[in-house]
Amino acid sequence: MSEWALLALCALTIGFSKTGIAGVGTLGIVGFALVLPARESTGAVLPVLIAADLVAITVYRRDAEWRLLTRLGPWVAAGLLMGVGYLAQADDELIRITLGVLVLIGVVVTAVVLPRREHLAEETEAGQADPPRRGLAGSVGVAAGFSTMVANAGGPPMVLYLLFQGLPVKRFVGTAAWFFFLVNVAKLPFSSGLGILDLDALTRAATLLPAIGLGAWLGVVVINRISRRLFEKVVLLLVALSAIPLLIG
Structure with a gap:
């Protein structure tokens, strides 16, 4: 498979993840890191993500819980700054290994969370859900911002x-x-300042827009026509396997 065909497939999975099943997007992110140098891929995938995000917020433009986002804001900013400092010092190999480790951590967390998510959804519908965990905001915000x-x-x-x-x-x-x-969007000036987001990355993302749009459309069409539980398990396995080349070089 040619480099461009693989990048198009990665862009399609990212688009699909924004309107369908989120875990698929990690496959696209890892795919970019396998095609491009890890440091370059961090910036290259950013405009692709933003393009897919625009589709998602168009579909869900009235469904944000802004109080939760506001609560996370300062902590996410701290995590972003930590990430900027890390990227300024880390070389390509270390970034590649870090990506692999974060992906595997994400797989473990997601695998643990999935059963609880289904249980909590039932509780929410029955009006029995637990109250919001305010204490999570700090640790989650920093972790999300950094990663x-x-x-x-x-x-x-x-x-x-x-x-x-x-x-x-x-x-x-x-x-x-x-x-x-x-x-x-907040990451754009940092990525540009670090030299990992350039005109080539923007041009590449523009070329991949049809694949992003197709993936987003497939997400809307497919999500209600497949076994979500089985699909998520398959995705978790594929994501875990995809992290191995990053860790072993």
Whole structure:
């Protein structure tokens, strides 16, 4: 498979993740890191993510729980700054290994969270959900900010945080969509200043827009026509396997 064909497939999975099943997007992020040098891939995938985020917030434009996002804001900013400092010092090999480690941590967290998510969704519908965990905001915000700045891998901590807020499914997805859009936009000046986001990355993302759009459309069409539980398990396995080349070089 040619480099461009693989990048297009990665962009498609990222688009799909924003309107379908979030875990698929990690495959796309890892794919970028396997095609491009790890440091370069961190910046290259950012405009692709933002383009997909724009689709997601268009679909879920009225479904954000802004009080939760406001509570996370200062902590995420701290995590982003930590990530910037890390990227300024780390070489390509260390960034590649860090991405692999964060991906595997994300797999473990997601695997633990999935059963609880289904149980909590039932509690929420019955009006028995636990109250919001305010204490999670600090640790989750820093973790999400750092991991998304270094490896575009802030999904698992954010999903964990939203899970324990007892949100209805649509508001859950909408809040996550707005969170990642705002954070990814905030990363633009940092990524540019670090030299990992350049004109080539923007041009590449523009070329991949049709694949992103197709993936987003497939997410809307497919999500209600497959076994979500089985699909998520398959995705987790694929994501875990995809992290191995990053760790062993």
